[in-house]
Amino acid sequence: MSKLKIAFQGEPGANSHIAIVEAYPDAEPMPCATFEDALSAISSGEADLGMIPIENSVAGRVADIHHLLPASGLFIVGEWFLPVRHQLMAVKGTKLEDIKSVESHVHALGQCRRIIRKLGIKPIVHADTAGSARDISERNDKTVAAIASRLAAKIYGLDILAEDIEDEAHNTTRFVVLAREPKWAAQGSGPLVTTFVFRVRNLPAALYKALGGFATNGVNMTKLESYMVDGNFFATQFYADVDGHPDDKGLAFAIEELKFFSREFRIVGVYPAHPFRATME
Numbered sequence: 001m002s003k004l005k006i007a008f009q010g011e012p013g014a015n016s017h018i019a020i021v022e023a024y025p026d027a028e029p030m031p032c033a034t035f036e037d038a039l040s041a042i043s044s045g046e047a048d049l050g051m052i053p054i055e056n057s058v059a060g061r062v063a064d065i066h067h068l069l070p071a072s073g074l075f076i077v078g079e080w081f082l083p084v085r086h087q088l089m090a091v092k093g094t095k096l097e098d099i100k101s102v103e104s105h106v107h108a109l110g111q112c113r114r115i116i117r118k119l120g121i122k123p124i125v126h127a128d129t130a131g132s133a134r135d136i137s138e139r140n141d142k143t144v145a146a147i148a149s150r151l152a153a154k155i156y157g158l159d160i161l162a163e164d165i166e167d168e169a170h171n172t173t174r175f176v177v178l179a180r181e182p183k184w185a186a187q188g189s190g191p192l193v194t195t196f197v198f199r200v201r202n203l204p205a206a207l208y209k210a211l212g213g214f215a216t217n218g219v220n221m222t223k224l225e226s227y228m229v230d231g232n233f234f235a236t237q238f239y240a241d242v243d244g245h246p247d248d249k250g251l252a253f254a255i256e257e258l259k260f261f262s263r264e265f266r267i268v269g270v271y272p273a274h275p276f277r278a279t280m281e
Contacts, residue, residue: 003026003027003028004024004026004027004028004048004049005027005028005030005046005047005048005049006020006024006027006028006029006030006047006048006049006050006051007030007032007037007038007039007041007042007046007047007049007050007051008020008029008030008031008032008038008050008051008052009032009033009034009035009037009038009052009053009128010031010032010127010128010129010130010131011031011128011130011131011133011134011152012029012031012130012151012152012155013129013130013133013134013148013149013151013152013153013154013155013156014031014128014129014130014131014148014149014152015053015082015084015129015149015173016051016052016053016175017029017031017130017151018082018149018151019051019080019082019173019175020051022080022082023051023078023080023177024049027049029051030046030047033127034127035052035064035065035068036068038050038052039052039068039069039072039074039178042072042074042178042179042180043072043073043074043180045180048179049077049177049178049179050074050177050178050179051080051175051177052065052069052175052176052177052178053065053173053174053175054066054069054174054175054176055173055174055223056084056107056111056171056172056173056174057168057170057171057172057173058110058111058166058167058168058170058171059107059110059111061225062107066225066227066239067227069176069178069239069268070197070237070239070266070268072178074178074179074180075178075179075180075181075182075183075268075269076176076177076178076179076195076268076269076271077177077178077179077182077183077269077271078176078177078271078272078274079174079175079176079177079193079271079272079273079274080174080175080177080274081172081173081174081175081274081276081277082172082173082175083171083172084111084166084171084172084173085149085150085163085164085166085171086104086108086111086112086129086147086148086149086164086165086166086171087147087148087149087150087152087153087160087162087163087164087165088102088112088115088145088146088147088160088161088162088165089133089136089145089146089147089148089152089153089158089159089160089161090136090142090144090145090146090158090159090161091136091137091140091141091142091158091159092157092158092159093142093159094142094145094159094161095161096119096161096162098142098143099119099121099142099143099144099145099161100121100122100143100144101121101122101123101124101143101144101145102116102119102121102122102123102124102144102145102146102147103123103124103125103126103132103135103136103144103145103146103147104123104125104126104129104132104146104147104148105125105126105127105128105129105132106125108129108147108148109123109125109147111166111167111168111171112147112165112166112167113167114165114167115162115165121145126146129146129147129148129149129152130148130149130151130152130155130156132146132147132148133146133148133152133153133155133156133158134152134155134156136158137156137157137158145161146158147165172276176195176269177271182267182269182270183271184245184246184269184270184271185245185270185271185272187245187247187248188245189272190272190273191243191272191273191277191278192243192244192245192270192271192272192273193222193241193242193243193269193270193271193272193273194241194242194243194244194245194246194251194267194269194270195239195240195241195267195268195269195270195271196239196240196242196255196265196266196267196268197237197238197239197240197264197265197266197268198210198237198238198240198258198262198264198265198266199229199236199237199238199262199263199264200236200238200261200262200263201261201262201263203261206261207238209257209261210257210258210260210261210262211224211258212257213253213254213255213256213257213258214242214254214258216254217249217250217251217253217254218250219242219243219244219250219251219254220242220243220244221240221241221242222241222242222243223239223240223241224238224239224240225238225239225240226238226239227239237264239268242254243273245270246267246270
């Protein structure tokens with residue numbers, strides 16, 4: 001039987017790679033240069049699933065994904081929460097005082113502002129964390145460091161000069177597992193999350209009215225994001241996560257009311273809530 005192939009954005013050693021290893025230990029991680037490439041690999045069947053970061057407890061949402069996911073036609077079949085631990089690394093023999101600049105993904109740099117300021121080094125944005133580790137390994141320049149994972153340091157033969165340098169101990173990234181086909185978790189199979197996208201009709205207080213049913217039916221909405229559609233300032237699409245299954249009585253009524261005030265509505269996934277959610281309550 002062939003291994004499950006799971007696409008991720010980045011290079012070997014990226015946090016998405018670590019999430020795959022944790023969630024699917026027997027799968028084959030498939031690195032992709034961009035989010036578009038990763039989503040395309042799932043759509044084409046080149047990959048069975050995708051492990052895609054959607055938000056971080058420090059840096060906020062991963063903007064590209066909220067734009068790309070609804071248009072991709074893919075479905076969420078699971079989620080994974082990964083505590084993110086950043087390491088400052090450089091080529092072997094480098095000392096902290098040698099470093100003049102540090103490269104990493106924009107989110108990683110934003111999550112490690114304190115040490116960057118303390119060391120007085122210049123942050124340089126790179127496409128991804130593990131890619132920055134590979135690049136500095138190949139350049140063999142002791143004046144440049146990277147911020148990446150322990151796995152990346154191991155893969156690319158780098159020395160870790162400072163450990164767990166993230167500004168906040170709660171630094172956690174939430175990933176969604178994407179698939180070509182919808183696979184709804186069974187009602188009553190434990191805590192569930194339902195994700196959907198919608199656009200309200202252009203009426204006064206349409207959003208207020210559309211969401212009223214979630215309050216009156218006691219449905220917990222854990223996420224609501226808005227973003228433009230096709231660059232139009234007045235056409236807004238919303239992305240939402242709620243607790244429960246669409247066939248649960250309260251959620252079914254809330255969705256019915258939402259649909260009445262919406263131009264578009266689509267369920268993107270119904271999947272088990274990761275145990276990490278219980279620790280946040």
